[in-house]
Amino acid sequence: MNHLLPSEWSDRVAFDLAHVWHPFTQMKEHLEDPPVPVVGAEGVDLLLGDGRRVLDGISSWWCNLHGHGHPRILGALERQAAKLDHVMFAGFTHEPALELVARLRPRLPQAMTRCFFSDNGSTAVEIALKMAFQAQIQQGRASRVRFGALREGYHGDTLGAVGVGELDNWLTGVFRPLLLHCDRFAVPEDPRRELGGEATGTLETGRAGVKAFFEAHGETMAAFIAEPLVQGAGGMRFWAPELLQEIRLQCDRFGIYLILDEVMTGFGRTGSFLALDQCGVVPDFLCLSKGLTNGALPLSLTWTSDAVYQHFWGDYTEWKTFFHGHTYTANPLACAVACANLSLFDEEPVMARAHALAGAMREAWQGLAGHPAIRRARTLGCIAACQMVDPRTGQPHHVEERFGWKFHRRALDHGLLVRPMGDCLYLMPPLATPPARIQEAVETLVELLG
Ligand SMILES: Cc1ncc(COP(=O)(O)O)c(C=O)c1O
Structure with missing residues (x-):
């Protein structure tokens, strides 16, 4: 049997269409417009x-x-590959993971002291959702079984992440029976971002919307999740930092954890290192991925506070452990690449x-x-x-x-x-x-x- 890949690209594309299923793609369209x-x-x-x-x-x-x-990213990858390619992260630690934490922490809000590693944006979000829920339960708050989110939000494609994303569309509606319980409201877009746009009364309406939502759902939510400043996959909807500040106030009022999903907005995209830097808001959980490695390798981080961490601290038989982990948690190659990425932020303009x-x-x-x-x-x-x-x-x-x-x-x-x-x-x-x-x-x- 011949296992060789065809040599011509036209034959390779036919091979692709015979065997590969591409993401976010109606494969039938590729009959006309191949990959x-x-x-x-x-x-x-x-x-x-x-x-x-x-x-x-x-x-x-x-x-x-x-x-x-980028030569700095490639160099870091090569050097790390020669030392240690992978090791499980349960019970072990290694320099690239620690260096990454040391490099990133000073760039985050002071309260973000604890870092949990995974390997894509969706898992960073899943981890935040699970930690927030478990932390509420471990404080005896058994009624906190729902989540809150913005309409038009997007947090990834695993079922937990889908459950807090926008539901009323053809992308995710089919999964409705399988999903987390989540309540949502819409934030208005920020007219100040529009070229020639005028600031109108949207802030006041927006604030009223936030308050009304938390009045209605404040007692049942474990956590509220949002993409700060930009709802990316929802259609590049730029929204006002003032409304995120109001969400933070309401989360504090009702004892709800705030999860900021900076998977897309992190690492300079919005004009500051993190979008939250422009919002004056400190979350309880912060999800990072994408720009973290310059796209060279999959890696993500879920940061949280000591206050949250303490709810998981106890004897083994108290069953407070966060039982979650992925095979590639804190993969050393990916961590080394992320360190090189951050060193570029430190050393270049x-x-x-x-x-x-x-x-x-x-x-x-x-x-x-x-x-x-x-x-x-x-x-x-x-x-x-x-x-x-x-x-x-x-x-x-x-x-x-x-x-x-x-x-x-x-x-x-x-x-x-x-x-x-x-x-x-x-x-x-x-x-x-x-x-x-x-x-x-x-x-x-x-x-x-x-
Ligand atoms: C805000 C946000 N969160 C989470 C995700 C999911 O990340 P991943 O595709 O790495 O699972 C994305 C992906 O686009 C995103 O934009």
């Missing part, structure tokens, strides 16, 4: 199998910060670059703002978004048109990777993207929008 081979990456560009070079306009699913194949990029993105996005095929151009830090509409009607494109998907494919032909989410077209390039590339990318978008 695109990627054969390499250089800096902020991806190199495609047919020779095309495209700007990684969405940071390879929101991970990449310093560009691909990464945040200054991010600010320059954010300025360039806001300026370039102005050029898109009046286009008849888009509405609501808005930016926050190194994220720029808008809604695509049919210029003839001013309404969103019909879902059957698959406008976003086709737009994504056409953009690849023009040297740009973007992947609209429904009507939402956005750019979230690596922080190291030269501002001139943003101008080019926006010119491409204008051309493609017609």
